Amino acid sequence: MDLILQQLINLLSLGSLYALVAIGYTLVYGVLRLINFAHGDVLMLGAYLALFLLTGMHLSPVPLPWPLAFAGAVALTALAGVALERVAYRPLRSAPRLSLLITAIGASLFLENFGIVAFGGRPLAFPDVGNLDRVVQLGALSVPILSLWIPGVTALTLGVTFWIVYRSKVGMAMRAISRDRETAQLMGVDTNRVISLTFGLGSALAAVGGIMWSLKFAQVNPLMGVLPGIKAFVAAVLGGIGSVAGAALGGFLLGGLEVLFVAFLPDWSGYRDALAFFILIAILLLRPTGIMGEELPE
């Protein structure tokens, strides 16, 4: 029983981490119909920015307290996301979808190699802030405090994203653009501004994901975004790409399946990434729109 509960805690912490990254992934797709392969690398950028602000390296002359450092990193990453859209995606707005996809892969490779050149190939330790490293013992159960924080942050992020997309005026514009960009433009929606904002929001979410990821695994490296990017992509497709709630659900499902896979088939535990790809293939074959995805119009 204790083992099952312990695995549930593992599941909660991993699943919500995947969900957090997947939400940002799906948001950009929902509005632009662009699979932003660079999302994971923006996450990496966010994690490094947070580390630099936190420790007073490069960016900030003095070490900042963590709430300030994290807020700063999220804001700076959002700006970087806006810049990325401006430079890499906007010039191709009316180009075929495939060109955009290739540009996204290019942006991803650029950010990874930029990271290697600028930050070095070796990982840097991410400090423990606010004693999140603590573990609470509940009988035989060990509950890392961070395992409770991550789902909390994910829930909050999900709430804010929902509010922006479904309750705010910008969100209305986002949804209009995702339906039909040209008509939205004709109706007086400033599409460039809204798309920039979407990218900013998506990148801010990536930064939040990056910070939580680094807190959990205590390190940052220039290629740290690759795996979260892939996992979030699978989670987003599983949940139904473009659907915010679907992405969160997909993240939890993927994290859950991975934990269960390792727990019940420890002999196969080296193949957990293969499981993620197997799920991706299966979902694309059986239900390409995902669990909560909208039906494709005929």
Place this chain on the structure above:
Amino acid sequence: MLGWTMAALLALGLAQEAGSTPPEKIKVGVVLSMTGDTAAFGEQTWAGLQVAKEMKPKVLDREIELVLVDDKSDKIEAAVAAQRVVQRDKVVAILGEVASSRSMAIASVAEAKKVPQISPSSTNPLVTQGKRYVFRACFIDSFQGEVIANFAVDHLEAKTAVVFKDIAQDYSVGLASFFKTTFVKRGGKITQELKYQTGDQDFSPQLTLLKSEPPDVIVVTGYYQEAAQIAKQARGLGLKSVFLAGDGAEAPELVQIGGAAVEGLYFSTHFDEKSATTALGDAYVKAFRKKHQTAPDGLGALGADAYFMLAGAIEQAGSAEPEKIRTALEQLKGFEGVSGVITVDAKHNTLKSAVIRTVKNGEFVYVATVNP
């Protein structure tokens, strides 16, 4: 601007004309993981190589030029890098890699192109097995596995062990199996064998399986990043088992990432200042401390050893031709290197002592030397 450049070029040309042309440099390819999952290995080895080159910059009155190519911690990139240094840079020998899987990828190129390769620190027996052109400067894992298992039984009085192995690395799979053989022979019991792949970060589901029956020791046969992560998450789950690892755990990142969780972790490696037995070893420690201002480690020492082995072989052969270097390497006997005395046997392996180190207050501390 153009005029200046022309003038400079002309001056340079004249200067060269005036002096006698220096003898051609001896080019040596170095393939290491300078970025990626095991970037520390590349940098540690390179640090040692540079010290060795400063200590002995020339052989046969010709300067040695090291051509470094990064393989991004990737098997395929390692083979590509080896091709590149052989075909484009026309090197006479290749030094590299640290990870056994990648050394084997380079070995296929070395064999095909008939260029000798010295792996400084790949310990898997398969690296040199059946190869004509591949050599190494380190002991092999059948010995290392024995050392770790004996240490667990004799010093830690361990009766049960759990083995974590990285199925993407030949090194890890081999070391795990050699450890098991000796540990079981000595009366120990392997309660679980858990697998992962390089790059995995979340080990809590595997570790949770150990909570009901925690083993005396947890042996991680993979590399430092995952070892640090496994130790950290194990402590988070309240597991108190002692951690053991092989030479793949030795990198500053183990402590930087693992923090308090890796305190008391023991690992076997190739060298420690306190274990230096040769004159070259003492000189290397001094030169290393002077250049890098830190204590030397096993990978750096072996990088230097690979360099000195090659330089020695070139001197012995009296020529920098790949085929002659190969023959000289095969005949290398009682070579007093940095990390010990190297004698290349029929299988291109060498018998050397291992060193046990532990993490104490965030530093690597010498525990013991184990002779073969």
